[in-house]
Amino acid sequence: MTPIRKFIPVLLVLLASCSTVYQPVKLQYEEYRITPQLPRDTALLNLTRVYRDSLEKSMNEVLGTFGQALEREQPSGSLNNFMTDVMLQMARQKMDPQVSVAFLNNGGIRLTQIAAGPITRGKVFELMPFDNLLLVQQVKGSVLQQVLDATAASGGWPVAGLTMEIQDKKAVNVLIGGQPLDPSRTYHITTTDYVINVDDQGKPLRNIPVQNTGYLLRDAIIDYTRSLNAGGKNLPVSTEKRVRHAQ
Numbered sequence: 001m002t003p004i005r006k007f008i009p010v011l012l013v014l015l016a017s018c019s020t021v022y023q024p025v026k027l028q029y030e031e032y033r034i035t036p037q038l039p040r041d042t043a044l045l046n047l048t049r050v051y052r053d054s055l056e057k058s059m060n061e062v063l064g065t066f067g068q069a070l071e072r073e074q075p076s077g078s079l080n081n082f083m084t085d086v087m088l089q090m091a092r093q094k095m096d097p098q099v100s101v102a103f104l105n106n107g108g109i110r111l112t113q114i115a116a117g118p119i120t121r122g123k124v125f126e127l128m129p130f131d132n133l134l135l136v137q138q139v140k141g142s143v144l145q146q147v148l149d150a151t152a153a154s155g156g157w158p159v160a161g162l163t164m165e166i167q168d169k170k171a172v173n174v175l176i177g178g179q180p181l182d183p184s185r186t187y188h189i190t191t192t193d194y195v196i197n198v199d200d201q202g203k204p205l206r207n208i209p210v211q212n213t214g215y216l217l218r219d220a221i222i223d224y225t226r227s228l229n230a231g232g233k234n235l236p237v238s239t240e241k242r243v244r245h246a247q
Contacts, residue, residue: 063121066117075166080109080158081237083104083108083221086220090134095213099189128217132216133214133217137209141187144187147201153169162242163175
């Protein structure tokens with residue numbers, strides 16, 4: 001028992017010391033304006049130059065070429081189509097060849113336009129700065145209809161593999177692969193983890209299992225553009241009106 005009696009006072013002292021609360025006695029800050037006139041730290045510049053040069057080389061890599069400009073529009077635009085075509089094609093190649101539908105939230109496209117001509121890796125990072133994952137799910141047509149209705153209520157989202165019309169804030173005349181959406185059929189779809197886990201329109205998908213290989217949408221764009229550029233082709237530009245307002 002003696003060792004225990006000797007240990008208890010020490011333990012109590014340690015616990016008491018851990019409960020100490022420190023309070024700041026003074027807060028002070030200063031503002032510094034960064035201008036070209038400030039002296040440069042040559043040592044720091046030399047230290048970071050190797051990383052800067054490597055980064056600039058990587059970001060300036062040309063991945064492909066567009067023959068015409070792409071535009072982000074709602075409910076449908078050529079940049080919308082490009083993004084979801086990438087998702088559909090690369091999800092089929094990398095994850096599930098049965099994927100038939102792709103869709104993306106409007107806010108997931110961070111540029112309003114991509115000019116005609118070369119597209120660099122840096123531009124892809126501007127287009128998709130987030131580490132959004134490309135996910136695949138198997139969902140009933142009735143669930144997919146709920147999601148499409150939610151996107152219609154928000155004005156329409158970028159899609160691939162389907163066409164639809166918006167009427168009274170609902171998705172109508174939905175065609176998947178040219179066939180009417182079947183509420184009882186199971187569809188293989190792809191979208192991002194943000195849509196499924198965060199966006200309100202993706203709520204019907206929340207409790208459905210996902211296939212996740214850690215494949216980023218940004219990497220999918222890079223892989224897609226590189227593969228076409230290797231064949232010496234301009235990147236395809238689709239102006240199809242996949243989502244439109246019913247007349």
